[in-house]
Amino acid sequence: MTHINILDPGASPLDYYGFELRRHRESAGLTQRQLGDIVNYTGSLVGQIETARKLPTPEFSERVDAALGTGGLLSRLVGLVMRSQLPAWFQQVAELEARAVEICTFQTHMVHGLLQTGAYVRAVLGTMDQNDLDDRTAVRLARQRIFEKSEPPVLWMVLSEAALRQEIGDPETMCGQLEHLLHFESNPRLNIQVLPFSAGAHAGLQGSFTIFRFASDPDIVYTEGYGSGHPTANPDTVKDCSLRYDHLRAAALSLGDSAELIRRVMEERYAEQRDNDGDPVA
DSSP states (O other), X not given: OOOOOOOOTTSOHHHHHHHHHHHHHHHTTOOHHHHHHHHTXXXXXXXXXXTXXXXXXXXXXXXXXXXXXXXXXXXXXXXXXXXHTSOHHHHHHHHHHHHOSXXXXXXXXXXXXXXXXXXXXXXXXXXXXXXXXXXXXXXXXXXXXXXXXXXXXXXXXXXXXXXHHSOOSOHHHHHHHHHHHHTTTTOTTEEEEEEOGGGOSOTTTTOOEEEEEOSSSOOEEEEEETTEEEEEOOHHHHHHHHHHHHHHHHHSOOHHHHHXXXXXXXXXXXXXXXXXXXXXXX
């Protein structure tokens, strides 16, 4: 007789998801293989998700919700599941991202995670650790679903020119990442300004930081170190970083000029490299 792993739905969001998936599948009188055939996934994958050995994706959740008539239960749960898989020290930050009405971030050397492409994420996360890279990439990308809400947050990102020129991954990865940034050029909720090298000394020399603003709660400033995050609502820190951010935005290029610089770096630095390697130019 096949041993069936019985999950404790209270153990974790992933266990709860698997428990509910199995419960609804069995209520529908379907085997794992039959459900897999309906939603175009393997029965083995269905089984791995039911036993909390594999992370569900938003796409999987949407298909199963439709197939089993769950009223969107799994799609609502998947965000919680993904957030629970983030490093423990970062989970609070993901909650801040999900609750904020405005996110203002200054990034010194790479694109913020909320605007990273899948290939860029893999290059960043895989630098020192290739373990579970697919799942870790999916977890980071899932944070971007906050922009799919009926009232998504407004994001302002001041990005150092160094982040455009620091090659993370290969030229194709960078081409794709910079092209992705250009997709937001006409979106008033996703605003990207580049702080050019010509700005010289600036208010962000101490490093990257993010300010979260909320509808009714105090602002929170977040800074990050190796394997640790530091959110604070200290009024003096918030006041100082808010002033710094205003100065950074003033020193940065306009939205239009920033897009032009991103486009120029993409075409001259990364598309040219791809062409020299014999690959298609982006």
